[in-house]
Amino acid sequence: MAHTPLELIVLIAGPTASGKSAAALEIAKALDGEIVNADAMQVYRDLRILTARPDAAEEAQAPHHLYGVLDGAERCSAGRWARMAAKAIGEIRGRGRVPIVVGGTGLYFKALTDGLSPMPDVPEEVREQGNRLFDGVGAAAFRKEVLSRDPGMAHLKENDRQRLIRAWEVHEGTGTPLSDWQKQPREAVVSGDFRPAVLQPPREALYANCDRRLDLMLERDALKEVRDLLARKLDPSLPVMKSLGVPEFAAHLAGELPLDEALALAQQNTRRFAKRQMTWFRGQALDWPVFETPEKLVSHFVMK
Incomplete structure (x- = not known):
């Protein structure tokens, strides 16, 4: 590729079991890169096997970041991940190497490329209070309470526990509805020459x-x-x-x-x-090139 490592950020997205992690490893070896996890479950250390985290042999072939870094008792939002990823990318660039971000969590990629809405941190005790309230009153009553505070969350369904609690805790912790925070201009977490691709095998x-x-x-x-x-x-x-x-x-x-x-x-x-x-990436990553096999995806980055 004609771009220097300090500019380039490779993004490899795709559904589970598509072969994207193996493809990312081949690209990392070819481009002198380091891999950054963008999978919402692989950030947790408790489930190495069940989340298909890279094994020791794979990790020995290229440096891997943000795999198994959080305890299962924690919650990782797209914002928290994006800030961790930006730090890892900065460190990789500092070593003169290419960051290769790989995973299947579309909202993580969106946070990295589009930036984050400015929003203060919400204390953990407020989040715990929201969880207790949800459990105490039930999904329907909790959603009604959220909409009384923030009508802009009307698109959230009763079974969307995580986002309902997020809307409640933001209003409770800041006094401002989440929908108002989301209307503010996004702030970039990292800049660079994003080079994305989606690995999407036949169904x-x-x-x-x-x-x-x-x-x-x-x-x-x-x-x-x-x-x-x-x-x-x-x-x-x-x-x-x-x-x-x-x-x-x-x-x-x-x-x-x-x-x-x-x-x-x-x-x-x-x-x-x-x-x-697959549906998410088709609807959100409209301009990302799509490849049906890991081999074609690797060639896209390595042969240029």
Whole structure:
């Protein structure tokens, strides 16, 4: 490529099980790059197997950042991730290397490329208060309370717990509705020559990869990982507790589902999640080039 490492930021997005992490590793080796995670579940250290985080052999081939950096008891928003990513990208550039951001969380990429709405931090105790209120009054009453404070959140559904609580806590903690904060000009978190791409295999091939990956995860003892997570007795509303495979295998461990049914359900939900990811990238990343295979994506960056 004709661009210097100090300008270039490679962005590789795609649905789960598409092969994007392996592609990012090949690009990192070719471009003297370092990899930055943009997957909302891979930031947590509790589920290395079930979230398909890179293993030790892969991490030895190129530096990896923002994988397993947060405890499962924490919550990671797009804003928090973007600030961590900007710091990592700055450090990578300082070493004269190419940052390669890879993941499947579209809102993380959007925060990085479009910037963040200016918003003060909300104290953790306010967030906890919102969670307790949601649990106490129920989803319908909580949503009604949110809309009384911030009518601009009317698009949020009752089952969108995380965003409803976010809207409530921002108003509670700042006195200003979240929709008002979001109307303010976004502030850039990082600047550079963004070079994006989406890896999107044919649907049937992707779905087969989703199913095969979960089979392999069970062979690698993903059940123990879930058992250890459940032993921590974390708040069920935490993101890590909703990670793909956790609810299904937790139901098996509780004696509610046979293992084969839990696996089939986890595979089905993973395929549905991959479909939602593909839909998001088609609608939001309109000008990003799309590649059906990891090989074509790698060639796009390495052969220029």
